[in-house]
Amino acid sequence: MRLLTTNLTYKDVQPKLRETVDMLFQKVPAGVGCKGFLKVNEKEYRDLMETGSKWCIDHGYGWDTDLKRIEEHGCITQADSSKVSDKAIKRGISQLGTLGSGNHYLEIQIASSANIFDEAIAKKMGITIPDQVVVMVHCGSRGFGHQVATDYLKVFDEAMKKYNISVSDRELSCVPFQSKEGQDYYQGMACAANTAFANRQVILHRIRECFSSVFKRSAEELEMNLIYDVSHNIAKVEKHKIEGKWKEVIMHRKGATRSFGPGHDELPKEYQKIGQPVIIGGSMETGSYLLTGTQKAMDETFGSTAHGSGRTMSRTQAKREFRGDSLQKDMECRGIYVRAVSMSGLAEEAGKAYKNISEVVDVLEHSGISHKVVGFNPIGNVKG
Amino acid sequence: MKGYEYFDHTADVGIYAYGKTIEELFVNAALALSDQMVNIAHLSSSMVKTLSLSATSEEKLLYDFLEEIVYLKDSENILFSDFKLKIKKEKGHVSLIATLKGDPINPKKQELRNDVKAITMHLFTIEKINEGYKATVIIDI
Numbered sequence: 210m211r212l213l214t215t216n217l218t219y220k221d222v223q224p225k226l227r228e229t230v231d232m233l234f235q236k237v238p239a240g241v242g243c244k245g246f247l248k249v250n251e252k253e254y255r256d257l258m259e260t261g262s263k264w265c266i267d268h269g270y271g272w273d274t275d276l277k278r279i280e281e282h283g284c285i286t287q288a289d290s291s292k293v294s295d296k297a298i299k300r301g302i303s304q305l306g307t308l309g310s311g312n313h314y315l316e317i318q319i320a321s322s323a324n325i326f327d328e329a330i331a332k333k334m335g336i337t338i339p340d341q342v343v344v345m346v347h348c349g350s351r352g353f354g355h356q357v358a359t360d361y362l363k364v365f366d367e368a369m370k371k372y373n374i375s376v377s378d379r380e381l382s383c384v385p386f387q388s389k390e391g392q393d394y395y396q397g398m399a400c401a402a403n404t405a406f407a408n409r410q411v412i413l414h415r416i417r418e419c420f421s422s423v424f425k426r427s428a429e430e431l432e433m434n435l436i437y438d439v440s441h442n443i444a445k446v447e448k449h450k451i452e453g454k455w456k457e458v459i460m461h462r463k464g465a466t467r468s469f470g471p472g473h474d475e476l477p478k479e480y481q482k483i484g485q486p487v488i489i490g491g492s493m494e495t496g497s498y499l500l501t502g503t504q505k506a507m508d509e510t511f512g513s514t515a516h517g518s519g520r521t522m523s524r525t526q527a528k529r530e531f532r533g534d535s536l537q538k539d540m541e542c543r544g545i546y547v548r549a550v551s552m553s554g555l556a557e558e559a560g561k562a563y564k565n566i567s568e569v570v571d572v573l574e575h576s577g578i579s580h581k582v583v584g585f586n587p588i589g590n591v592k593g
Numbered sequence: 594m595k596g597y598e599y600f601d602h603t604a605d606v607g608i609y610a611y612g613k614t615i616e617e618l619f620v621n622a623a624l625a626l627s628d629q630m631v632n633i634a635h636l637s638s639s640m641v642k643t644l645s646l647s648a649t650s651e652e653k654l655l656y657d658f659l660e661e662i663v664y665l666k667d668s669e670n671i672l673f674s675d676f677k678l679k680i681k682k683e684k685g686h687v688s689l690i691a692t693l694k695g696d697p698i699n700p701k702k703q704e705l706r707n708d709v710k711a712i713t714m715h716l717f718t719i720e721k722i723n724e725g726y727k728a729t730v731i732i733d734i
Binding site: 553 | 601602603606630631653668670672704706710711712733
C-alpha cells in the first residue's frame with residue numbers, strides 16, 4: 210500500500226475529476242495482459258529486484274525523500290536475483306508500472322474535517338487542510354512475485370519430506386529458514402518484495418506526472434509527498450522482545466501490515482514520535498484509513514495490525530448480487546468516478562462484498578494495536 | 594456430465610473440473626481457468642503453443658499444466674480456449690503433450706476478466722468419481 214498527499218482540495222479536483230481519473234487509467238495500466246511504460250532489459254530488471262525503489266529513484270522515477278518513507282527504505286538487502294527463475298523474470302519484466310486486477314486499485318480520496326480523528330498526528334503526516342485530496346495505491350510485484358512463490362512452493366513440497374515436516378494445507382509448505390531451500394526462497398522473496406516497492410515507485414512517478422499535467426503545476430508545487438509505503442504480504446527478519454528478551458524472528462505478514470510504534474529505529478525522524486503510518490484500504494465504495502503503529506502492537510502483535518477490511522462475500526456471490534455497469538453508474542451518482550477494465554471484476558469489488566471498514570478500524574483502535582488518525586472517502590478509482 | 598463449475602471461496606475462486614478421462618479432466622480444468630481470465634467465446638485460434646510436461650503424479654502434472662497457462666498469459670500475452678492433450682503414465686512418472694490454441698490478449702476484441710495471479714495448492718486434488726475424475730483447484734485472483 211502506498212499513500213501520498215497533494216495540497217489540492219476536493220473543490221480543486223472535483224471539476225477535473227474525470228480528466229484526472231481518465232489520464233490515470235491510461236497511464237497506469239490495469240487488468241489482464243497490461244504492460245507497463247517502463248521498459249527494462251534483463252540486467253536492469255535484475256538490478257531493480259536487488260535494489261528496489263532506489264533503482265527507480267536513481268533512474269529518475271521519484272524523489273530522494275521518498276526512500277525514507279518506505280518500509281525497509283524500499284529495499285530488502287538480502288535479495289539475490291540468482292535465486293529467481295527465468296520464468297519469474299519473463300512474467301514480470303514487462304509489468305512494471307501496472308496495477309493488475311482483483312482487489313488492486315489506484316484511488317483518489319478526500320480527508321474531510323469530520324474524518325480527522327487526531328489532528329496533530331494528521332498534520333505531522335501532511336494532512337493539513339480541510340477536504341484535502343490524497344492518492345492511495347494498492348498493488349504488488351504482479352506476476353513476478355507469484356511466480357517466485359509458485360516455483361518455491363514446488364521446491365518446498367518436495368523438500369518437506371527430507372525435513373520430516375507435514376502440513377495440513379500444502380499451500381502452507383515450509384522448510385527450516387537456515388536450510389538451503391529456506392535461504393534461497395528468502396533471497397528470492399526479497400527480490401519480489403523489492404520489485405513490489407519498485408512497481409509502486411514507478412506508479413507514484415506516473416501519478417505525479419498525471420496530476421502535474423492536469424493541474425498545470427509541478428508535483429513539487431502540488432506537494433505530492435509520500436506519506437508511507439508498507440507491505441502486507443511479506444516475510445522479514447525482525448527483532449522483537451519475547452518474554453523480556455530480544456530475539457531475531459522471521460515475521461510473516463500475510464493479510465497483516467506492519468504497525469511499528471513510536472521510537473522504532475526503522476522509522477524516519479519525522480515519524481519517530483508518532484509511530485509508523487499504517488495504511489488500511491477499505492472497499493472502493495466505502496473508504497480507507499490512515500492509522501499509526503503503537504507500543505501495544507510492539508508488545509502484543511509483533512508490531513503488526515490488520516491490512517484491510519476483509520471480504521464478507523465470495524467473488525462468485527458478489528457477481529450474483531451486483532452488476533459492474535450498474536454499480537459504476539450508481540457510484541458516479543454518489544460522486545465516485547470509477548474506470549475499470551473488467552465489469553465483472555468491478556462487481557466482485559462492490560462495497561457490500563466487504564466488511565464495514567469503520568468497524569474494523571474501531572476494533573484496531575480499541576484493542577490498541579493501531580491508532581486511528583484519518584478516514585478517507587473515495588472520489589475516483591482505477592481498477593483492473 | 595458438466596465440464597466445470599465454480600464454487601465460493603472468500604477471496605479467491607474455486608474450480609471443480611470433471612472428466613470421463615484424465616485428459617478430459619485436464620482440458621476442462623484449463624477451460625475453467627481460462628474462462629476466469631477472459632470470455633473464452635471471444636477467442637479463436639490464431640496462436641498455437643505446444644507444451645511438454647512431466648511430473649511424479651497426476652496432481653502435480655495438472656498443477657504444472659495450469660501454472661503454464663498463467664505463465665503464458667503474462668510472458669507471451671496469450672490466452673487460450675482450445676486444448677488438446679495426451680497423457681502418458683510410465684513408472685513413477687506422468688507426462689503430457691498438449692496443443693494450446695488461442696489469441697494474443699486484446700481488450701478491444703475480448704471481454705477480459707480477472708488477472709489470475711497463481712494456482713494454489715490449497716485443497717488441490719484429483720479424485721476418482723463414479724463417472725470418471727474430479728479436480729478441485731483454488732486460483733488466486
